[in-house]
Every structure is written in structure tokens, then in C-alpha cells.
Amino acid sequence: MxxxxxxxxxxxxxxxxxxxxxxxxxxxxxxxxxxxxxxxxxxxxxxxxxxxxxxxxxxxxxxxxxxxxxxxxxxxxxxxxxxxxxxxxxxxxxxxxxxxxxxxATGTQTGKPIDIEGIQLDGVVDAMGFLRDRALGKGLNCEGKKVVIFGGGNAAVDAARSAVRLGAEKVTILYRRTRQEMPAYEEEIEEALGEGIELVTLAIPKRINGKKNSAA
Known part of the structure; x- marks a missing residue:
């Protein structure tokens, strides 16, 4: 600059x-x-x-x-x-x-919705919303919690790595296809794995379990 x-x-x-x-x-x-x-x-x-x-x-x-x-x-x-x-x-x-x-020039700042049981539970947010809230200094408290990310794009990987930095106990990425088919940048995936994030491929979530409007 x-x-x-x-x-x-x-x-x-x-x-x-x-x-x-x-x-x-x-x-x-x-x-x-x-x-x-x-x-x-x-x-x-x-x-x-x-x-x-x-x-x-x-x-x-x-x-x-x-x-x-x-x-x-x-x-x-x-x-x-x-x-x-x-x-x-x-x-x-x-x-x-x-x-x-x-x-x-409003752009597109919304995540892709998925239609599965439990998606409306408290504690379930789309990756874009999670990243936006973190940038604004608000949003979910990940301290000591287990966080699961659905998806294999850059937003999903960014959300997972952000959760690590917010103190999550364990972070897992679930992706429905193989690692080679993930749209996220390979170097970003490597860095995520290096930070202890677990990657589970060929996995499709069927529902999100929870009690009293809160995801388990």
C-alpha cells in the first residue's frame, strides 16, 4: 500500500x-x-x-x-x-x-440452506452468518464446546478454523464427497488439519439432535 x-x-x-x-x-x-x-x-x-x-x-x-x-x-x-x-x-x-x-452492489452474504431435521435449533447457524457475527464481535460462544461444520467450501473451512480460535474443544468438518472433491483451497484444508480439525468425508447429516431448542 x-x-x-x-x-x-x-x-x-x-x-x-x-x-x-x-x-x-x-x-x-x-x-x-x-x-x-x-x-x-x-x-x-x-x-x-x-x-x-x-x-x-x-x-x-x-x-x-x-x-x-x-x-x-x-x-x-x-x-x-x-x-x-x-x-x-x-x-x-x-x-x-x-x-x-x-x-x-449488495452482493450475496447468505449461506446455502439445508433441509434437515433440527436445523432450527438454537446453536445452529450458517457458516456465513457465523463468520459475519465473529467479525462484528458477536455470535456463538464456542469456548469448550464441540463444533460440527457441514460443507467443504472455503466458508466451511474458515468457520471451522475460526471456531478453533474461539476456544472450541473439538471441531469436525463433515463433507458429503471425497476430500479431492472439496471446493475449498487445498492449502486451507491442510492448515485446518494442522490445527487439529477433524475431516470426515462421504458423510451426509440426516438430522441434528437437541433438547429444548438447543443443539446437542
């Missing part, structure tokens, strides 16, 4: 203001390149911090927050306004105000 040279930015034209919904990679990139063209923009972000999945979906042990924040600060330094904690439900309303255009 220290080696970056700020590109020449044209004078901002307030009359061509653009509203950007979402401060993830797409939203930040849009605002940055608009600034290079001399177009002002305002980024609206529903979460309290910017970055989208870079901030909320990728744990710090994979993407250091300091590095990411430098990138975000560099982009915002081009005269871009950021409004966090601001949810936009109707993009058309922005066009009725001072904006000439709206760029929707």
Missing part, C-alpha cells in the same frame, strides 16, 4: 452524483473509478463497517484487517463519502433525491 501512487483525479462534479448501495469490492471499486472520472458518489452500507465480504466473510488470519483497512482508506481518500449503518430498501427513493444514478 505504501508503494501506491495516487492516480490523477479529475475535479468532482456534484451534478453527476451517484449513490452506491454496498461497500464490498464491487461498491468500493465503482466509487473509486467514478472518482477517477470526476464523478462524486456516496456509498450506503447497512453494516457498521465497510468492506462487505472482505471484512465480514474472510477471517483476519487469512486477510489481515490492517491491510484491508489501508485499501479502503486509500479508496475513500478520493473524496468518496461513506455512510455506514444505513440500510437502503428502495433504490428508487434515492433517485428522487439528489442522485442521478444508483449502483446496487
Amino acid at each position: 505504501d508503494d501506491y501512487e495516487k492516480p490523477m483525479v479529475k475535479p468532482v462534479t456534484a451534478a453527476a452524483q451517484v449513490a452506491i448501495i454496498g461497500s464490498g469490492p464491487a461498491g468500493l471499486s465503482c466509487a473509486y473509478f467514478l472518482a477517477l472520472l470526476g464523478r462524486s458518489s456516496v456509498i450506503f452500507e447497512a453494516q457498521p463497517i465497510p468492506g462487505g465480504m472482505l471484512t465480514l466473510g474472510i477471517p483476519e488470519f487469512r486477510l489481515p484487517k490492517e491491510t484491508l483497512q489501508k485499501e479502503i482508506d486509500f479508496i475513500l481518500s478520493h473524496g468518496i463519502e461513506l455512510r455506514t449503518g444505513t440500510r437502503i430498501d428502495n433504490a428508487q427513493e434515492l433517485l428522487k433525491k439528489d442522485f442521478k444514478a444508483v449502483f446496487v
